[in-house]
Structure formats: C-alpha cells, structure tokens
Amino acid sequence: MAEKAKRRPALDGVASADRALSVLSAFRKGDRTLPLAELADRTGLVKSTIMRLAISLVEHGYLARDGDGSYRLDAEVLRLGTIYTQSFRLEAHVTPVLEELVARTGETAAFYVRRGDQRLCLFRVDSPHLLRMHVRVGDALPLDSSAIAQVLRAFAARPLPDYVAALELPIVTMGATDPHTGSMAAPVFGPGDRLAGALALSAPVIRWTPEALAAARPILAEAATALTRRIGGETPEWPRAAAE
Known part of the structure; x- marks a missing residue:
C-alpha cells in the first residue's frame, strides 16, 4: 500500500510574540514615551498583559521604563534599525x-x-x-x-x-x-x-x-x-x- 503523502502543518504565529510586537508598533513618529494607559488604548491589550510583555522587552533592550512608569523605545530597536539601513x-x-x-x-x-x-x-x-x-x-x-x-x-x-x-x-x-x-x-x-x-x-x-x-x-x-x-x-x- 502506497505511503500517504505527508501534509505540511499550517504554521501559525505565536500569540505572545504578536502581542509583544504590537506594543513596539504602538510607538509613532514624535513619541518619546508612552504611558501604560496610552499603550493599552493603541494596542487593545489590557494593562496587566502589557506590563508582563514589557518585562521581557525591557530585559532584551527593546523598551526602557522611566521613573514615572511610562515606556520608551530602547537601544536594541536602534541597533536593528541601523543594521536594516546598512543592508x-x-x-x-x-x-x-x-x-x-x-x-x-x-x-x-x-x-x-x-x-x-x-x-x-x-x-x-x-x-x-x-x-x-x-x-x-x-x-x-x-x-x-x-x-x-x-x-x-x-x-x-x-x-x-x-x-x-x-x-x-x-x-x-x-x-x-x-x-x-x-x-x-x-x-x-x-x-x-x-x-x-x-x-x-x-x-x-x-x-x-x-x-x-x-x-x-x-x-x-x-x-x-x-x-x-x-x-x-x-x-x-x-x-x-x-x-x-
């Protein structure tokens, strides 16, 4: 009996990665910092989810948290942007x-x-x-x-x-x-x-x-x-x- 052709599984994105990327994409031209409430409005995510995602984003250098609790883009974003520009x-x-x-x-x-x-x-x-x-x-x-x-x-x-x-x-x-x-x-x-x-x-x-x-x-x-x-x-x- 002929072996059945193997079907390739459909690939789906990772929900947590999608949410983390939506936080980074919430920043627009002219934004220096964004408070938690504004990030929630722009992403549609609840504040507790954003705070959990922000822990990883801060750890990897994509976000920085200011003393007033607002967030700003950090150096890793600039590094990737520089690589993109050069390539x-x-x-x-x-x-x-x-x-x-x-x-x-x-x-x-x-x-x-x-x-x-x-x-x-x-x-x-x-x-x-x-x-x-x-x-x-x-x-x-x-x-x-x-x-x-x-x-x-x-x-x-x-x-x-x-x-x-x-x-x-x-x-x-x-x-x-x-x-x-x-x-x-x-x-x-x-x-x-x-x-x-x-x-x-x-x-x-x-x-x-x-x-x-x-x-x-x-x-x-x-x-x-x-x-x-x-x-x-x-x-x-x-x-x-x-x-x-």
Missing part, C-alpha cells in the same frame, strides 16, 4: 518603479541624487524609442534650472522653503538642460522624511504634447509616492495639484 538596497526598490514608468509612459525614467553642486544619475531605464536623451548611469550633470535639479534643491533643504508650498508637482521643464529635451520630476523621501532623490521622466520636447504631459504627470506622482512608502519614507503634506 538596505535602494536599487532593488527603484528599478522596478523605473521599469513600470517606462512601460506605462513609453519614456525614459531615471532616479537622481544630489552630489554637491551636481545631480547624479543613479538609476535609469531607457525608453524603447530610438530618439531619446542619452544620459548614462553615473553621469553627473549641473544643478541647472531643469525639473530634476529644482526638486533636488528645493526638497533637500530643512525646513522646506516657503515657495515649496506653491509648487505644482511633478515639476515640468522644457529645454532647460538641452533645447530638444523636456523632463518632469517629483521628490522621493526616505526614513526621517529626508529627500532620497528625484524620480524623473525625460523625452524629446516634440513628444511632450499637452496630452502626453497630462497623462504622464499623475503616473509619475503616483510612482514617487509609492516609492517613498517602499523605502520607509513619508511624503510631507503640500499641495500636489498634478496628482489629484
């Missing part, structure tokens, strides 16, 4: 977004970062069109009046300049770097709401018809917001007329 591969997140932009718009997509007084093309996926701007990965261009340079200048500053609130994103410029090329760019933010770079589309000006611009702007705005979320950032609040 984080930006390319793995950016390249699929660039490929999708090219597929949806037919134009060249690129990701730029600022290096001093220049903008560096860090990643790029070319348009299938033969007529396109030939910039290579690693090329450094000046921080001119192009849409990409404007994004890198405006959103790198802290606090953000007052004029940023009036910008219509993505920014569009025609002929700023090359008289035959136009581009549009939007900011991408990483952890801590710091500017990670500029996500851009470029094409010959003859292809940037009003219809093409109107179609591409919300696509680029959506991609920049999605990439920001993927790399752990949060888009600051400002008017984004092009994405609405």
Whole structure:
C-alpha cells in the first residue's frame, strides 16, 4: 500500500510574540514615551498583559521604563534599525518603479541624487524609442534650472522653503538642460522624511504634447509616492495639484 503523502502543518504565529510586537508598533513618529494607559488604548491589550510583555522587552533592550512608569523605545530597536539601513538596497526598490514608468509612459525614467553642486544619475531605464536623451548611469550633470535639479534643491533643504508650498508637482521643464529635451520630476523621501532623490521622466520636447504631459504627470506622482512608502519614507503634506 502506497505511503500517504505527508501534509505540511499550517504554521501559525505565536500569540505572545504578536502581542509583544504590537506594543513596539504602538510607538509613532514624535513619541518619546508612552504611558501604560496610552499603550493599552493603541494596542487593545489590557494593562496587566502589557506590563508582563514589557518585562521581557525591557530585559532584551527593546523598551526602557522611566521613573514615572511610562515606556520608551530602547537601544536594541536602534541597533536593528541601523543594521536594516546598512543592508538596505535602494536599487532593488527603484528599478522596478523605473521599469513600470517606462512601460506605462513609453519614456525614459531615471532616479537622481544630489552630489554637491551636481545631480547624479543613479538609476535609469531607457525608453524603447530610438530618439531619446542619452544620459548614462553615473553621469553627473549641473544643478541647472531643469525639473530634476529644482526638486533636488528645493526638497533637500530643512525646513522646506516657503515657495515649496506653491509648487505644482511633478515639476515640468522644457529645454532647460538641452533645447530638444523636456523632463518632469517629483521628490522621493526616505526614513526621517529626508529627500532620497528625484524620480524623473525625460523625452524629446516634440513628444511632450499637452496630452502626453497630462497623462504622464499623475503616473509619475503616483510612482514617487509609492516609492517613498517602499523605502520607509513619508511624503510631507503640500499641495500636489498634478496628482489629484
């Protein structure tokens, strides 16, 4: 008689681990400490359960308990965050977004970062069109009046300049770097709401018809917001007329 195939058991999480993680996840941006009552409100756990979980979390360095009985995140969280940051591969997140932009718009997509007084093309996926701007990965261009340079200048500053609130994103410029090329760019933010770079589309000006611009702007705005979320950032609040 043939041996019956063994069925793999369904794997379930450990309830106590789930509860402990929910306590850590209760901390939000700007929180220095949280009292026990606030942790209970945010997690839905009873106070006695939180106190038992906190004993282990304090012992392993994830939480610290202040003199007033409130809790704060401790050094182990920072250590793991540092390891994550060091092992984080930006390319793995950016390249699929660039490929999708090219597929949806037919134009060249690129990701730029600022290096001093220049903008560096860090990643790029070319348009299938033969007529396109030939910039290579690693090329450094000046921080001119192009849409990409404007994004890198405006959103790198802290606090953000007052004029940023009036910008219509993505920014569009025609002929700023090359008289035959136009581009549009939007900011991408990483952890801590710091500017990670500029996500851009470029094409010959003859292809940037009003219809093409109107179609591409919300696509680029959506991609920049999605990439920001993927790399752990949060888009600051400002008017984004092009994405609405």
